[in-house]
Amino acid sequence: MSNGPIRILTIDDEESIRTSFRLYLEDFDYEVLEAKNGREGLALFTSEKPDLVLCDLRMPEVDGLEVLSRVRESSPDTPIIVVSGTGVISDAIEAVQCGAWNYLLKPIQNFSTLHHAVEQALERARLIRENRTYQTQLEEEVISRTQDLQETMEDLKNTNYQVKMSEERYRSIYENLQDVYFEILLDGEIREVSPSINRISDYTNKELIGDNVWQFYPRREDRERFIDDLKQQGYVSDYELQLRDRGGRIIPCSINARLIAAREDRPSIICGTLRDISERKLAEAHIERLAYYDALTDLPNRRLLIDRLERDLARARRHKHYGAMLFLDLDRFKNINDSLGHHVGDALLEEVARRLTSDLRLEDTVSRLGGDEFIMLLADMGTEPSTAASQTQAKAEQVQKHLSQPYKVLGHDLHITPSIGVAIFPSDDDPNEDGNDILRHADTAMYRAKDDGRDLIRFFLPSMQAAADQRLSIEKDLRFALERNEMQLYFQPQVDGKGQIVGAETLLRWQHPEKGFISPADFIPVAEATGLILPIGLWVLEMSCWQIKKWSDAGLSIGHLAVNVSPRQFRQPGFISQIHQVVAKTGADAQQLGLELTEGMVIDNINDTIEKMQGLKSMGIELSIDDFGTGYSSLAYLKRLPLDIIKIDQSFVRDIQTDAGDAAIVETIIAMAHHLGLRVIAEGVETDFEFDFLNQRNCRGYQGYYFSRPIPEAAFTSMLASNKPLPLD
Numbered sequence: 087m088s089n090g091p092i093r094i095l096t097i098d099d100e101e102s103i104r105t106s107f108r109l110y111l112e113d114f115d116y117e118v119l120e121a122k123n124g125r126e127g128l129a130l131f132t133s134e135k136p137d138l139v140l141c142d143l144r145m146p147e148v149d150g151l152e153v154l155s156r157v158r159e160s161s162p163d164t165p166i167i168v169v170s171g172t173g174v175i176s177d178a179i180e181a182v183q184c185g186a187w188n189y190l191l192k193p194i195q196n197f198s199t200l201h202h203a204v205e206q207a208l209e210r211a212r213l214i215r216e217n218r219t220y221q222t223q224l225e226e227e228v229i230s231r232t233q234d235l236q237e238t239m240e241d242l243k244n245t246n247y248q249v250k251m252s253e254e255r256y257r258s259i260y261e262n263l264q265d266v267y268f269e270i271l272l273d274g275e276i277r278e279v280s281p282s283i284n285r286i287s288d289y290t291n292k293e294l295i296g297d298n299v300w301q302f303y304p305r306r307e308d309r310e311r312f313i314d315d316l317k318q319q320g321y322v323s324d325y326e327l328q329l330r331d332r333g334g335r336i337i338p339c340s341i342n343a344r345l346i347a348a349r350e351d352r353p354s355i356i357c358g359t360l361r362d363i364s365e366r367k368l369a370e371a372h373i374e375r376l377a378y379y380d381a382l383t384d385l386p387n388r389r390l391l392i393d394r395l396e397r398d399l400a401r402a403r404r405h406k407h408y409g410a411m412l413f414l415d416l417d418r419f420k421n422i423n424d425s426l427g428h429h430v431g432d433a434l435l436e437e438v439a440r441r442l443t444s445d446l447r448l449e450d451t452v453s454r455l456g457g458d459e460f461i462m463l464l465a466d467m468g469t470e471p472s473t474a475a476s477q478t479q480a481k482a483e484q485v486q487k488h489l490s491q492p493y494k495v496l497g498h499d500l501h502i503t504p505s506i507g508v509a510i511f512p513s514d515d516d517p518n519e520d521g522n523d524i525l526r527h528a529d530t531a532m533y534r535a536k537d538d539g540r541d542l543i544r545f546f547l548p549s550m551q552a553a554a555d556q557r558l559s560i561e562k563d564l565r566f567a568l569e570r571n572e573m574q575l576y577f578q579p580q581v582d583g584k585g586q587i588v589g590a591e592t593l594l595r596w597q598h599p600e601k602g603f604i605s606p607a608d609f610i611p612v613a614e615a616t617g618l619i620l621p622i623g624l625w626v627l628e629m630s631c632w633q634i635k636k637w638s639d640a641g642l643s644i645g646h647l648a649v650n651v652s653p654r655q656f657r658q659p660g661f662i663s664q665i666h667q668v669v670a671k672t673g674a675d676a677q678q679l680g681l682e683l684t685e686g687m688v689i690d691n692i693n694d695t696i697e698k699m700q701g702l703k704s705m706g707i708e709l710s711i712d713d714f715g716t717g718y719s720s721l722a723y724l725k726r727l728p729l730d731i732i733k734i735d736q737s738f739v740r741d742i743q744t745d746a747g748d749a750a751i752v753e754t755i756i757a758m759a760h761h762l763g764l765r766v767i768a769e770g771v772e773t774d775f776e777f778d779f780l781n782q783r784n785c786r787g788y789q790g791y792y793f794s795r796p797i798p799e800a801a802f803t804s805m806l807a808s809n810k811p812l813p814l815d
Contacts, residue, residue: 736770
């Protein structure tokens with residue numbers, strides 16, 4: 087490792103990924119080198135000799151696996167962390183086999199995960215280097231001492247004067263050895279031992295001479311193997327034995343020894359040196375722990391989890407019982423991490439780990455995969471599938487209740503819930519099922535729990551895997567949808583009581599060249615989960631502002647154009663400045679721009695929400711709450727929020743003719759909005775009855791198929807230019 091700052095080489099064909107890594111890592115004083123492909127990365131590695139490599143798998147010219155193999159061949163001690171967009175387990179396994187020290191999925195949702203991985207890899211590399219240096223020094227010292235002793239023995243063959251000088255020299259070396267020099271007979275009688283034995287055993291050398299050495303080595307099989315090896319080879323090198331000291335403490339030791347055959351005037355003697363390797367063993371144990379345990383929570387990591395899962399799977403098949411895996415993801419953890427800081431997020435994860443392990447059986451395992459994902463591996467849940475499912479459900483509910491209790495973390499009162507996916511194993515339908523299959527099934531069930539509303543427990547069903555595969559296919563295609571111009575904006579008019587257009591809502595549509603129209607209900611959740619919602623949301627915002635400018639230049643009045651904002655967009659630290667830049671870049675009138683927020687978004691970290699909303703209001707932007715009435719606790723905060731518009735959710739509008747409760751809710755929302763001085767827009771208006779009901783209750787804004795479906799830009803522009811009231815004849 088260099089004496090200057092630690093140098094990290096990032097190899098990735100996506101400039102944005104390299105840039106985000108560099109900006110993040112430079113905050114920790116790392117020097118970051120960048121390569122846009124494998125060929126350039128290998129050249130930089132050869133010329134710059136970085137301390138650590140972050141490498142993508144899928145790259146043009148030279149892929150990540152070849153980079154791994156060539157770096158490992160030329161510099162096996164250099165840590166390599168794969169950061170790949172592919173979540174395929176086989177890719178991760180192949181990467182580890184080719185030399186990867188760790189495997190992370192991108193995009194990185196929680197950069198502290200990257201920081202932990204980098205620190206762990208650098209620490210492991212340091213320990214490996216120190217251990218190798220330690221071994222080299224030991225070997226050099228033994229060689230040096232052996233040479234000294236050989237030279238002494240040669241001198242003894244010379245004159246009496248030389249014998250005397252050699253004896254004095256030998257005595258000096260003997261009495262000042264750091265290691266222990268010994269001479270013993272094959273039956274274990276100690277003939278000679280250096281004074282340094284006192285530092286290891288608390289015995290003096292005089293106490294031990296004439297005693298039997300084997301009483302200090304408690305494991306008979308080790309002693310017998312030691313003697314057998316000496317007899318067969320004539321010597322042993324770095325042979326490990328356990329020594330018992332005066333107080334009964336066990337000391338790990340390393341022995342280098344040689345068997346000197348018997349002569350006529352003396353028996354066979356074992357001569358050698360002994361060293362206390364306690365510190366080396368601690369270092370090796372530390373390296374082992376880094377390889378198998380999570381650095382933050384000290385829970386087993388993915389590598390150890392898979393090992394234990396395969397063990398439990400084999401035992402379940404052998405004894406014909408069922409086990410279970412619980413895949414836990416903490417709901418809205420990112421909001422806490424982003425708003426309160428990674429130190430609070432890390433402390434919360436540590437507390438979650440403590441709760442998960444507080445009532446764990448000895449045969450069960452809790453693991454942290456990374457980020458806010460945890461695994462609970464439950465062994466022997468019953469011999470019948472129904473029994474196993476029932477017991478697993480009870481355990482999952484217990485975990486759900488325990489994790490949902492309030493947290494007191496670094497002065498913050500926090501509340502968090504888990505979404506839990508469950509996979510029972512072994513599968514009765516798939517005799518070839520392995521640990522990676524079970525992990526994938528539990529992961530799929532967890533995502534179903536997320537999609538169904540969070541804070542839920544879902545068991546894996548084969549149909550879920552088909553949905554997961556479809557989700558993965560959507561994610562793959564979604565990454566290229568913008569650059570391939572597959573996205574387009576539609577506009578749905580918003581009208582007053584006379585059907586006159588007073589605004590519109592921007593709606594995103596995806597026309598896939600092969601799969602045809604893909605519903606926003608299918609791709610928006612994927613975009614949110616993967617972080618792709620950020621570039622997509624920015625594109626929608628920019629295109630909407632360009633459209634406002636276009637209509638304005640054509641002399642068409644739009645009133646306001648509403649753009650939906652995702653939670654991830656809104657929680658970005660630079661969201662306000664991003665809006666400023668878009669408005670300035672496009673030349674759009676900010677007073678014609680509206681942003682629609684959801685209830686759940688605004689009540690998370692209410693103080694940050696109000697501050698951002700006030701920043702937007704200062705620009706003249708209109709703010710509305712979308713799908714009002716479907717969330718919770720919003721009424722308590724409504725009067726504090728600088729809002730302009732409340733949009734009544736279509737689920738209430740749809741049933742006002744048949745559900746008196748929904749009708750009462752709609753009336754209440756309208757009355758409350760008027761009392762607070764807010765405008766109201768009812769969504770999903772489709773019938774005469776719905777329009778008349780809302781109009782009679784003094785609702786003055788409408789949106790729905792009764793007036794117009796969402797339509798492309800050209801059709802909406804024509805509608806706007808005609809200036810006719812809707813619905814059109």
